[in-house]
Amino acid sequence: MTEQMTEVKRCRMGSKSAAPCQFVATEPDPHYGGDEPAVCALHAADEPLHEEINEYGLALEKVERYLKKARRDENTVLIGDLERLRADYRERLDFFYEVTNGLRAANRKVTVYPGV
Numbered sequence: 001m002t003e004q005m006t007e008v009k010r011c012r013m014g015s016k017s018a019a020p021c022q023f024v025a026t027e028p029d030p031h032y033g034g035d036e037p038a039v040c041a042l043h044a045a046d047e048p049l050h051e052e053i054n055e056y057g058l059a060l061e062k063v064e065r066y067l068k069k070a071r072r073d074e075n076t077v078l079i080g081d082l083e084r085l086r087a088d089y090r091e092r093l094d095f096f097y098e099v100t101n102g103l104r105a106a107n108r109k110v111t112v113y114p115g116v
């Protein structure tokens, strides 16, 4: 008598780290595509948000630097524009963090990889 086993793949995120993702891979890798499940639903949804967080974080650092220079130069027009841009980037970052935190909270009850 043979037992048919369904292959269950574990999410690859953090697989080489001390804290690998514990969820079952159900989605293709958001970076490399393909049809094979490579990451869990959380990381498939979460990863593009982290890219946005990185991009806006870097942009915010640049705006801060330009803002310092504009203040040194006492350029009030540029200071006003950069302050508005900084507020916009901060608001977007707050939103992305809120969404990723919400995704993580919602995913705490998904099925974990067998044996974890």
Ligand SMILES: [Zn+2]
Pocket (backbone or CB within 6 Å): 011, 012, 013, 021, 022, 023, 039, 040, 041, 042, 043
């Ligand atoms: Zn995962």
